[in-house]
Every structure is written in C-alpha cells, then in structure tokens.
Amino acid sequence: MAGSETAGQGVDAGETGETLKRKNNLVKSFGYAASGVVQAGSERNFKVDVVAAVVVFAACALLRVPAWGWAAVAVCVGVQLAMETVNTAIEAIVDLASPEIHPLAKRAKDCAAGAALITACASVIVGLIVFVPALFALLGA
Numbered sequence: 001m002a003g004s005e006t007a008g009q010g011v012d013a014g015e016t017g018e019t020l021k022r023k024n025n026l027v028k029s030f031g032y033a034a035s036g037v038v039q040a041g042s043e044r045n046f047k048v049d050v051v052a053a054v055v056v057f058a059a060c061a062l063l064r065v066p067a068w069g070w071a072a073v074a075v076c077v078g079v080q081l082a083m084e085t086v087n088t089a090i091e092a093i094v095d096l097a098s099p100e101i102h103p104l105a106k107r108a109k110d111c112a113a114g115a116a117l118i119t120a121c122a123s124v125i126v127g128l129i130v131f132v133p134a135l136f137a138l139l140g141a
C-alpha cells in the first residue's frame with residue numbers, strides 16, 4: 001500500500017510509497033537506458049566511433065585545442081554515438097516487423113544508416129574547423 005512502506009531503513013519519513021516507486025522507476029529506467037547503450041556498443045560501427053572518439057580527444061590534448069574546440073568535439077562524439085544507438089534500435093524494429101525482404105524495410109534501414117552518415121560528415125567538417133587552426137598554431141609556435 002502507498003504510504004505504509006515509508007518506515008523502512010534509510011527511507012525518508014516524508015516519502016510516500018508513490019515517491020519511492022517513482023524513484024525506483026527512475027533508477028530502473030536509467031538501468032534500461034544503460035543496457036541499451038551496452039547493446040548498441042556491441043555493433044561494429046559503434047566500436048569504430050568509440051575508437052575515433054579516443055583518437056580525437058587525444059588530438060585535442062596534443063594540439064592544445066581551446067575549450068570551444070573540446071566542446072565542439074564532445075558534442076559531435078555524443079551526437080554520433082546517439083545516432084548509432086538509434087540506428088541499432090531502428091534495425092531491431094525493422095528485423096522484428098519485417099524479417100522478410102521488403103522495400104520499406106530497406107528504406108527504413110538505409111535512411112537510419114544515412115542519418116548516421118550525415119552526422120559523421122558533419123563531424124568531419126567540425127574536426128577540420130577545430131584541428132586545422134590548432135595544428136597551424138602549434139607549428140607556428
């Protein structure tokens with residue numbers, strides 16, 4: 001019953017059962033989300049992106065990229081990993097809905113992959129804007 005579970009150890013006396021339930025749901029939903037990232041992380045493209053992220057962050061440190069450059073790179077890495085995760089989700093939905101060959105299944109998977117390609121291309125442009133001046137600055141110093 002809501003309200004009767006508030007006397008447990010380590011539980012704030014003001015918390016109702018409903019509040020605790022919401023907290024548990026929040027913890028659980030973070031767990032499911034983390035599990036989703038781990039599942040997407042087993043995909044080849046996600047692993048390639050993680051390696052690329054490590055390389056570009058190392059380059060940021062080596063080339064003494066300014067704070068705005070680190071921020072731009074961090075946004076690109078986050079967007080790309082999120083895109084790979086969404087792509088993995090769409091692939092799973094398509095495989096569930098259409099295990100057989102279908103033009104719409106092809107369209108959905110190709111478009112999902114295309115979205116990840118677009119963000120990857122944008123990341124390359126951002127990388128050029130961040131790293132080319134940083135490289136010249138370092139060589140000129």
Ligand SMILES: Nc1ncnc2c1ncn2[C@@H]1O[C@H](COP(=O)(O)OP(=O)(O)OP(=O)(O)O)[C@@H](O)[C@H]1O
Binds near residue numbers: 044102105106113
């Ligand atoms: N059910 C289907 N019907 C029609 N075409 C499909 C179907 N499943 C996959 N395809 C085609 O095969 C391509 C590869 O699909 P697949 O499921 O192997 O993804 P993938 O390229 O392995 O993705 P990733 O490399 O990100 O894991 C799709 O982009 C699509 O063109």
